[in-house]
Amino acid sequence: MIRFSKVSRQFEVGEERVLALREIDMEIHDGEYAAIMGPSGSGKSTMLNILGLLDRADSGQYHLDDQDTTTLSETKRAALRRRQFGFVFQSFHLVPRMTAAQNVELPLNLDGVSPRERRDRVGAALDSMGLADRANHKPSQLSGGQRQRVAIARATIMKPSVLLADEPTGNLDSKSSKEVIQALETLNLAGITLVVITHDPSIGDRANRKIVMQDGKIDQDITLN
Amino acid sequence: MRLSDLFKFSLGALGGARTRTWLMLLAMSIGVSSVLLLTAVGEGTRHYVNNQFMDLGSHLLIVMPGKLETTGGQPPILSATEVDITIDDAIAISRSPSIRRVAPMVLGSAPASWNQRERTVNVIGSTADLYDVRKLTMASGRFLPTGDPTRGAPVAVIGDTLKAELFGNTAALGERIRIDGQKFQIIGVLEDAGGAGVGMDLRDAAVIPVATAQNLFDSPSLFRVMVEADGHSAISRAERAIIDIMRMRHNGEEDVTVITQNAMLATFDNILGSLTLAVGGIAAISLAVAGVLIMNVMLVAVAQRKTEIGLLKAIGSPGRQILQLFLAEASMLALLGALVGLIIGFAGVYGLAKALPDFPIGIPYWAPLAAAGTSLGTSVIFCFLPARRAAKLDPVLALAGH
Structure with a gap:
């Protein structure tokens, strides 16, 4: 359960002060599938960064499962990111020198999980993404869709409760886009909270809930049933 | 992690x-x-x-004329006159019980010649004791004879380089060479002494009795005296004895410098x-x-x-x-x-x-x-x-x- 109360965030761009988020009030429930839409500069990326604890609000409160995250130390926020959130980026952010399996393994590796358990979990994750035969390929040897599915496997390997995807299909053709969105939706059906940023209406329309942003404010918030 | x-x-x-x-x-x-x-x-x-330094022998002391030690305080108004060390001084030193051997040394350089070949070499005047003090070995013949160091015979022991330069492959033993015009009979040739000895190359040198060398260079003073103490423990006693003996013989003046090998080392x-x-x-x-x-x-x-x-x-x-x-x-x-x-x-x-x-x-x-x-x-x-x-x-x- 995610709750924003009067969350604001501003940036200084040169002399100018830009209000990226203006006193946002919002709730996202466990297991929801939400798409955040809006033109560039509307504040949707800032919203996602604050949601994923990569960025801090300047004012207001952000409660994650009834815990106020605004007062947490950087180390505690890192721990929350590790356990609660999975990130999927437009440009994949795979480590180029590592194989697909090593990329997926990285979060387990940093967390000190035993090698035996790591091997099992990485194998299962790649399998579920249909990439079992690509385990030892470097990212440069994979197609865009495959890379994004490796990134999704990595984002979910720690069994997070929330999956945050920032334009996950932005660099993909329509066929790969469909595969990636379907992979994300499958995870959502299994219970994970899915928040997708997109400017593509065909992607946004698939979500149960559509949050449209404009000038740092929520313009529309439509939930379909 | x-x-x-x-x-x-x-x-x-x-x-x-x-x-x-x-x-x-x-x-x-x-x-x-x-x-x-x-x-x-x-x-x-x-x-x-x-x-x-080890090549010099391990219980070695070197006595040199003059006081080299510097002391604090005012500079001396009258510089002490340097008194020579003589053969008699060396003989007196050798009587101390903490001293095993004494090799007085005179050093000079002179032309040595044989059969039209000539070569300027170091001429070292010493006694039979130099052989043990410097731990030398003979290639052939024998070293200087023992006996009264104040008398010298016209004999010479030559280093291996000098032997090779003057005689080549010819046998040198018994031959007579001229050193600074005087005739010397060769009684021995030294084995290659290696780089042995700091500042004194015996390979290209002729060793003659000390009294003969004093006549040759017309000087009664010794270049230095090499002293071998009676064992390692006797080194400091030997040093003390040398200074005492020399002071007594030189009217209470401490005018020699004794260097122990350990100090140098x-x-x-x-x-x-x-x-x-x-x-x-x-x-x-x-x-x-x-x-x-x-x-x-x-x-x-x-x-x-x-x-x-x-x-x-x-x-x-x-x-x-x-x-x-x-x-x-x-x-x-x-x-x-x-x-x-x-x-x-x-x-x-x-x-x-x-x-x-x-x-x-x-x-x-x-x-x-x-x-x-x-x-x-x-x-x-x-x-x-x-x-x-x-x-x-x-x-x-x-x-x-x-």
Whole structure:
């Protein structure tokens, strides 16, 4: 359960002060599938960064499962990111020198999980993404869709409760886009909270809930049933 | 994070930037190997000088005319007149119970000739005792005869170089050579004395009885007296005895200088020991330079790997862990560099030892440890700044590559 109360965030761009988020009030429930839409500069990326604890609000409160995250130390926020959130980026952010399996393994590796358990979990994750035969390929040897599915496997390997995807299909053709969105939706059906940023209406329309942003404010918030 | 995974991650990162890694390994290994080479040469010099002194004989004292010691206080208004040491002085010294042998020495240079061949050589006037004092060996014949040192016969013992230069392959024993116009019969040829003796090359010299040499050079004074104490424990007693005897014989004036071999050895040992440390220290500067290079390259690496750092942060790696990752990378680099440097250094010293078999080159035991330690230390210290910069990157900006 995610709750924003009067969350604001501003940036200084040169002399100018830009209000990226203006006193946002919002709730996202466990297991929801939400798409955040809006033109560039509307504040949707800032919203996602604050949601994923990569960025801090300047004012207001952000409660994650009834815990106020605004007062947490950087180390505690890192721990929350590790356990609660999975990130999927437009440009994949795979480590180029590592194989697909090593990329997926990285979060387990940093967390000190035993090698035996790591091997099992990485194998299962790649399998579920249909990439079992690509385990030892470097990212440069994979197609865009495959890379994004490796990134999704990595984002979910720690069994997070929330999956945050920032334009996950932005660099993909329509066929790969469909595969990636379907992979994300499958995870959502299994219970994970899915928040997708997109400017593509065909992607946004698939979500149960559509949050449209404009000038740092929520313009529309439509939930379909 | 597990330690083995930390190492694997660092190795992977190093392998991912080959050129950078090779350059830093090169810098580190040059530093480490130069520490080894320079300290090895320094230690070799120290051993070499030690060996030279050992060649002189181990319980040796040298008596020289004049007081060389400096004292504090006012400069003397009247400089003490230098009194010569004579053969009688040497005989008096030899009567002390703490002294085993005394070899008075006169040194000069004169032309020696045989059958139209002529050569200017060192002429050393001494007694039979020089043979044992200087630990000489004969190639053929015998050394100077024992007997009254104030009387000298026209006989000479020649060094092997002089023998070869004047006689070639002809037998020299029994032949007569002219030294400064006077005839001398050759009674012995010395074995190659090596580099034996600091400042006195016996290979190209003629040794004649001391009284004969005094006549030849027309001087009653001795160049110096070599004294062998009666065992190692007698050295300081012998020194005391020599000074007492000489003061008594020279009207209460302490006008000779006695140098013990231990004192000389200790002085040289100190000087050369600090020299080794100094050249080692200079070489260590190259390690510090390598450290600065590592800092520079690591700063570039942090800039290049910003998105990777951003990703690590996004997947929940705390700043402390990122610091650890970069420091581990620097340590691995330092250890690998030190390893390569040690191999190059040991190989270089081995090569030098092969090329210069007479020079006792050897790496002091502390040099590899100090070199490896310094390289590890500088790497970690100089990498701290870049690593901390990485750890403190803002995740959002880092992911965007800013």
